Amino acid sequence: MGRQFELFFPNRDVLATAELLEDLAPRTCQLFWEQLPVTEETYHTRRSGCELFVITPPWPALPGQENGSMYCEAGDIFFFYFAPGYPDAPLHLVTRGLRDYVHLGFFYGRNSQPTGPYGPVAGNRFAIFRDNLEGFAAVAQKTRQEGYETLIVRRKGQRETSPKDRPSRGETPRATASQPRSMCRGTYSRWGLSVGPRARRWPCCGLRRGVVWAARDDRSAG
């Protein structure tokens, strides 16, 4: 039985458990384990079907291909590394200086395939869900309507996250018409990405600066 880790949505109070596939992907598992705990904001996939993912700065060492597959089933957890210039990198991070990054994909449903802009991509399948995949899937579905969530990935029994990984506010505010959620809380500054004046050079130069954009810039400045 491999080492176990937890996937926790602090704002939803939903906890799932997963297990490392240490026999199949020992390098990936070890390097992943050394990164924990990780607190990041989630993204829902745009191409791959039922996948929620987080992205993190590139690890100090990368595992290379290991237990690679382009096929997945519900409950699989994949590691991907994307080099600078990857066309599907989130635009709002690219404008803040994002280059290469690690993508951890949590496949919560069937009829899915890891897919990138050029077609299916192989990732390292290194862990699987052991407990409460349903709860995780329900939150993943909700993010499609309500926006991204904060996800804490930590070793099982690792109750306290280190201060730098604690969510910057107690509760992620929900987006409303008058108060959209800021896209740049602690995460990106932790990455060393710019959230100051560069963030204002949003690539949609012609975009009218409505409520959303003005509010976002104010928050990122502060």
Next chain:
Amino acid sequence: MPRAIEILFPRRDLLFRAALLEDLAPKTCQAVESRLPFSAPVYHTRRSGKEIQVVFPRPPEHPGPENQTVYASPGDIFYVWFPPDECVDLAHLGVFYGSHSRPSVPFGPRPQNLFAQVLEEQREQFAALCEVIWREGTDNIIVQPATGT
């Protein structure tokens, strides 16, 4: 001047215009226009790539296959409908904002009716907005006939 539709994001005070491809998809254009204006939520797709989906009040008559393709370009707007025995009986408009994307369903790529295109000069702005919807969740939009010039 070809006919056009407008896509309005009231919460963000943004307006986009799309030209209808009347020559290529006359029945689809007519079916969509017969339902204007309407207000509906938009979702980001999870299979098709860089696309947002607008829940569409289905017209009484489905226009049938017309100008179908699986190869989408930025700005393309598709009319998407599945026969009730194959999927849920729901129509939506799929608006693509980036390249390397194709209309897909749980069992793979699936051709759809291409009937309109967002104006080229608005596509970059539109793509930036769609990235925000991807991150922050659904929004409500209004689709209406284009007015004025």
